Amino acid sequence: xxxxxxxxxxxxxxxxxxxxxxxxxxxxxxxxxxxxxxxxxxxxxxxxxxxxxxxxxxxxxxxxxxxxxxxxxxxxxxxxxxxxxxxxxxxxxxxxxxxxxxxxxxxxxxxxxxxxxxxxxxxxxxxxxxxxxxxxxxxxxxxxxxxxxxxxx
Numbered sequence: 532x533x534x535x536x537x538x539x540x541x542x543x544x545x546x547x548x549x550x551x552x553x554x555x556x557x558x559x560x561x562x563x564x565x566x567x568x569x570x571x572x573x574x575x576x577x578x579x580x581x582x583x584x585x586x587x588x589x590x591x592x593x594x595x596x597x598x599x600x601x602x603x604x605x606x607x608x609x610x611x612x613x614x615x616x617x618x619x620x621x622x623x624x625x626x627x628x629x630x631x632x633x634x635x636x637x638x639x640x641x642x643x644x645x646x647x648x649x650x651x652x653x654x655x656x657x658x659x660x661x662x663x664x665x666x667x668x669x670x671x672x673x674x675x676x677x678x679x680x681x682x683x684x
Contacts, residue, residue, distance in 0.1 A: 550562050551566060551593070553591050554629050555591075555592075555593025555625055566594070569582070569597050572601060573602050573604065576655040579599065580656070582595075582598050584678075590628070592621045593625040593628075595621045596618050596621035596622045596625060599617045600614075602618075613645070615645055616642045616646040617646070617681065618642070619641045619642035620643070621642075623638030623641075627673040628674060639673065640670075643662070646662055657681060658682050661680055662681070665679040
């Protein structure tokens, strides 16, 4: 497939129209097992956190990552590392859900490294300390624990 064959929206921007399963793996076009897609447009921080949490809680870490990735790309510079860290944390959980322990460990560690500088004064009520504690307790076996809480709200 070339870049010209990509799914695009009405404005010509690349968009993913192919259905995905709950773990974010592509399915054949028209496959009824696909889960509802998430918006590729950034949400305001409180809504992004709430939606990502809802998705995490329902076992859709990949979709939570997509919500947080949109927030990261739209975030002001002082918050970009925070949102990227949250997105990477969710990708790490996605790898764990897919059975990729090495990929999970790498991405969770990258996410945690980006989150640590925000531990003392996290914006938007993000529970950075809680995420760091969750990682310390469950990072080696993330699928055996309840999903982490992204915010104190």
